[in-house]
Amino acid sequence: MDSVHRYYEDIASKYDQDRFQNSYGRYIDALERPILSSLLSSSGPKENLEIACGTGRFLNFAHTGVDVSKNMLKIAREKYPEAHLVNASFDAIPLEEQSFSNIYAFHLVMHLNDSKVEKLSKEAMRLLKDDGSLIIDVPSHFRRRFKSKRNDWHGSYAPPLRIFEQLGWTITKVHPVMFVPIHRIPNRFRGGFLSVEKVLSTLIPTFCASYMILEMRKTQ
Ligand SMILES: C[S@@+](CC[C@H](N)C(=O)[O-])C[C@H]1O[C@@H](n2cnc3c(N)ncnc32)[C@H](O)[C@@H]1O
Numbered sequence: 296m297d298s299v300h301r302y303y304e305d306i307a308s309k310y311d312q313d314r315f316q317n318s319y320g321r322y323i324d325a326l327e328r329p330i331l332s333s334l335l336s337s338s339g340p341k342e343n344l345e346i347a348c349g350t351g352r353f354l355n356f357a358h359t360g361v362d363v364s365k366n367m368l369k370i371a372r373e374k375y376p377e378a379h380l381v382n383a384s385f386d387a388i389p390l391e392e393q394s395f396s397n398i399y400a401f402h403l404v405m406h407l408n409d410s411k412v413e414k415l416s417k418e419a420m421r422l423l424k425d426d427g428s429l430i431i432d433v434p435s436h437f438r439r440r441f442k443s444k445r446n447d448w449h450g451s452y453a454p455p456l457r458i459f460e461q462l463g464w465t466i467t468k469v470h471p472v473m474f475v476p477i478h479r480i481p482n483r484f485r486g487g488f489l490s491v492e493k494v495l496s497t498l499i500p501t502f503c504a505s506y507m508i509l510e511m512r513k514t515q
Contacts, residue, residue, distance in 0.1 A: 299406045300363050303349070307366030310350050318485040322477050324352070325489055327401065327432070330470045330508050331356060334430055335397055342396040344422060346385050346415070347403035351375050356399070361388050386414035392421045399430040405506075407452055416462040420513060429464065429511045432472065437502040456509070464511040471496050471504030 296304070306313070314320045331353060335343060340358040348360030351371030359379045362368050368380050383389055385403065398419050404412065419429045434453035459466060474495040475488045501507060 303364040304366045307350065307364060307370060310367065311352075311370070315352065318482045319477060322485050322489065323473070326472050326492060327508065328353075330472070331399065331401075331430065334428070334508075334510055335399075338396050344390070344395040344398045346388070346398060346400040346419070348380070349402075351378075353399070353401060354378055359390070359395075361385065361390075386411070386418055388418055388422060390422060393424050395422055396424055396427045397430065398423055398427065401432050404431055404433050404454070405452055409454065409458065412454060412458060413462060416459070416464070420463065423513065425513060427512070428467070430508060431511075432506050432508045434506045435502060435504055438505060456507075459509065459511060460514075463514050465514045466509055466511050468510040469501050470508040470510070471499075471501040472508055473505040474499055474503065 303310070315324055335356050340356060343357035343359070345353055345357040345360045346362075348354055348357070348362050348371055349364075349367045351360065351374045354360050354371060354375045357378075359381065360368075360371060360375075361381045361383050362371070363382070363384045365382055368382055371378070372380055381389065385400070400415070403415075407415065416429075423429060433456070434451075436453045436455045439451070439453035456466060456469070474492060477485055477488060480488060496504075
């Protein structure tokens with residue numbers, strides 16, 4: 296078991312409460328959810344696969360979810376008893392090739408490195424139909440250049456977007472997420488900044504956002 300896997304096994308029972316039942320988590324969720332919803336609006340849950348589905352925050356969009364952590368999946372199962380939840384790593388998913396129109400993975404890439412991204416990419420290519428989409432979030436390479444390295448934390452990987460093109464993807468859309476340094480804003484004011492984000496996204500270049508949601512297709 297690697298350190299990321301161990302970490303999520305240990306925090307699973309507190310994950311929802313600690314990450315998403317506070318003003319910071321609600322803010323992130325309120326930014327990400329409408330983007331994902333718009334990208335998946337024309338497909339039904341059976342056409343979609345979520346990789347690293349965790350406790351099921353976004354399993355309303357997919358019938359099938361994969362996660363390496365048994366404890367995270369246990370919570371997802373309580374929320375979505377009808378879903379097909381598979382305990383597996385992203386690089387060896389025991390499902391048929393070309394099974395899905397859309398595959399999405401949120402807050403996973405930050406834990407990876409170049410060689411793991413390559414494995415994720417290969418598995419997504421295998422499982423996606425030819426005209427299918429891969430949707431993932433990627434921390435801003437540009438913004439991370441100005442941050443000190445946090446070697447104590449295994450979530451600081453921020454690859455340049457060209458890595459995905461080199462792996463055979465065409466990026467069809469880049470959605471910026473979070474321009475406001477919301478962790479510096481007092482809790483009670485945070486909700487009010489959601490509308491500011493919309494305005495900022497029209498004024499500030501996408502690569503200045505904290506992270507981006509990429510919509511990609513296999514390069515023909
Ligand atoms: C930050 S959580 C995100 C969960 C969910 N996507 C969300 O946004 O709430 C990261 C998830 O990635 C999963 N994960 C880590 N390594 C993985 C791997 N090798 N294969 C599949 N899932 C993995 C963890 O178990 C955890 O559930």
